Structure formats: structure tokens, C-alpha cells
Amino acid sequence: MKxxxxxxxxxxxxxxxxxxxxxxxxxxxxxIAYFVFGRKILHSMCPMVVLTGFPCPACGLTRAGCAxxxxxxxxxxxxxxxxxxxxxxxxxxxAGRYILKKQKMxxxxxxxxxxxxxxxxxxxxxxxxxxxxxxPMSYYKYNMIQRAIHLLQLQx
Numbered sequence: 001m002k003x004x005x006x007x008x009x010x011x012x013x014x015x016x017x018x019x020x021x022x023x024x025x026x027x028x029x030x031x032i033a034y035f036v037f038g039r040k041i042l043h044s045m046c047p048m049v050v051l052t053g054f055p056c057p058a059c060g061l062t063r064a065g066c067a068x069x070x071x072x073x074x075x076x077x078x079x080x081x082x083x084x085x086x087x088x089x090x091x092x093x094x095a096g097r098y099i100l101k102k103q104k105m106x107x108x109x110x111x112x113x114x115x116x117x118x119x120x121x122x123x124x125x126x127x128x129x130x131x132x133x134x135x136p137m138s139y140y141k142y143n144m145i146q147r148a149i150h151l152l153q154l155q156x
Contacts, residue, residue, distance in 0.1 A: 060136030
């Protein structure tokens with residue numbers, strides 16, 4: 001296999017990234033629309049919180065990611081410690097996809113499965129020890145189920 005220069009690696013990675021974005025443009029648009037709708041209308045981006053009021057295993061990951069990008073590593077850890085393995089998985093996936101041009105990465109899939117399994121176990125631990133408490137482990141009392149129950153009670 002011919003060795004590629006850094007310039008060629010970057011050009012190939014950028015081209016592949018643009019192709020991926022073009023292929024997923026409608027999914028990206030829907031995700032952006034959901035985030036805007038969730039934030040402005042529902043006051044939460046988590047469907048589980050909006051529906052039930054209870055946090056999900058991923059609650060706090062967006063805030064933790066923003067804190068990590070803002071170099072607040074302690075704050076990111078406090079919001080959701082699994083931001084670090086998820087960020088590492090994302091970096092490994094990007095390196096494999098865009099730099100090494102790998103189509104399949106089974107070891108990364110298994111690492112993601114283990115990470116998600118541990119994240120669910122950690123969620124159960126947090127629900128047992130921290131709920132209800134500080135966000136993200138708090139209860140949202142204006143959830144849809146509570147609103148529906150309230151509307152039904154008003155009609156009686």
C-alpha cells in the first residue's frame with residue numbers, strides 16, 4: 001500500500017467527512033430540529049424526561065460534553081463520568097473512519113457495548129443513591145404524563 005502524505009490524509013478525511021454529511025443530511029437536519037424544539041418548546045432534550053419526568057441513563061451527557069469542551073473537566077465528570085469513555089470511543093471511531101479508512105471496527109463495537117452496559121449499571125446506582133437530587137438526577141414535574149393526569153382530573 002502506498003504511503004500517504006499528511007496533506008493527502010487530511011484531504012481524503014475531509015472528502016469522506018463531506019460525503020458522510022451529504023449522505024446523512026436529513027438525519028442531521030432532524031436532530032438539529034429536535035434539539036431546537038426540545039430546548040425551546042419542551043425545555044428538555046431528553047424524551048424520557050419530557051414524557052416521564054425521570055432522568056435517563058444518558059441524562060447529563062450533553063452538558064458534560066459542553067463542560068469538557070469548555071475545559072471544565074471536573075464539572076464534566078460530576079455531570080456524567082461516562083463522557084470520557086464516550087469521547088474516547090468517538091475519537092477512535094473518527095480516527096478509524098477518516099484517517100485509517102476502516103469500514104468495520106468490531107473491537108470498537110464491543111467497546112461501545114461494554115461502555116453502554118456499564119453506563120446503564122451506573123445509572124441504576126445513581127438512581128438508588130442520588131435521585132432525586134441535583135441535575136441531571138432530578139425530577140421534572142411538568143412532564144407529559146403528569147400534565148395528562150392533571151387534565152383528566154380537571155375533566156371529572
